[in-house]
Amino acid sequence: MKMKLEGPVVFIGASSVYGRCDTEEGGFVHRFRMWLESQQLKNTKVYNLGISGNNTNDYLERMSEEIIPRNPRLIIWSLGSNDCKRVEDKNNPPDIFEDLYKKNIKKIIEKSLEIADTIFIGVYPIDDSKTTPIQGKDIYYLLYEVIKYENIAKEICKENEIPYLDIMSKWLKIDYNSYLAEDGLHANAKGHAEIYKELRIFLKNL
Numbered sequence: 001m002k003m004k005l006e007g008p009v010v011f012i013g014a015s016s017v018y019g020r021c022d023t024e025e026g027g028f029v030h031r032f033r034m035w036l037e038s039q040q041l042k043n044t045k046v047y048n049l050g051i052s053g054n055n056t057n058d059y060l061e062r063m064s065e066e067i068i069p070r071n072p073r074l075i076i077w078s079l080g081s082n083d084c085k086r087v088e089d090k091n092n093p094p095d096i097f098e099d100l101y102k103k104n105i106k107k108i109i110e111k112s113l114e115i116a117d118t119i120f121i122g123v124y125p126i127d128d129s130k131t132t133p134i135q136g137k138d139i140y141y142l143l144y145e146v147i148k149y150e151n152i153a154k155e156i157c158k159e160n161e162i163p164y165l166d167i168m169s170k171w172l173k174i175d176y177n178s179y180l181a182e183d184g185l186h187a188n189a190k191g192h193a194e195i196y197k198e199l200r201i202f203l204k205n206l
Helices: 028-038 056-070 098-115 143-159 167-172 189-205
Strands: 009-013 046-050 074-078 117-121
Touching: 009 028, 009 056, 028 046, 028 189, 046 056, 056 098, 074 098, 098 117, 098 143, 117 143, 117 189, 167 189
Parallel strands: 009 046, 009 074, 074 117
Antiparallel strands: none
């Protein structure tokens, strides 16, 4: 895929896209928007459609009303980890079962490609010593499951020749806790800066 950044760019995802826990520059999407708009490309706009707590069911419901009207040149998906969120007990099933997650990813890709060029940013690892449960909440995220869902999304993107920025593999090779906020779930400012940097490199290589 030869990537062109002229024209509207839509980011869609959950709290990481929104920029949660980046106390310096508002998240990797905001960092990207500030850089891209400084390039003074024709008709370039960056839309941040990150909503905390969203999962793949939510994204499918939002596409027609939120993505299509913005007429994007490029759609960048960052799904997050909410599909494998567990509520009340870590032994309860995840919000979105694995089979449904697979179906949702395939639908997202199909519908997204009908609108614009499409790429995915993979999720990053978490510190599940802090997310079982999240402090002050009866909500659980398990690292092995985040990795499992990540691999599902990556494989489906590969099958459909969708460019996929693999954050997980890179962060697992280092002390990634320095990239995480105190809650163990979200990226901190350093983590958002790293994702932004990797995204710039990724798009340049495309």
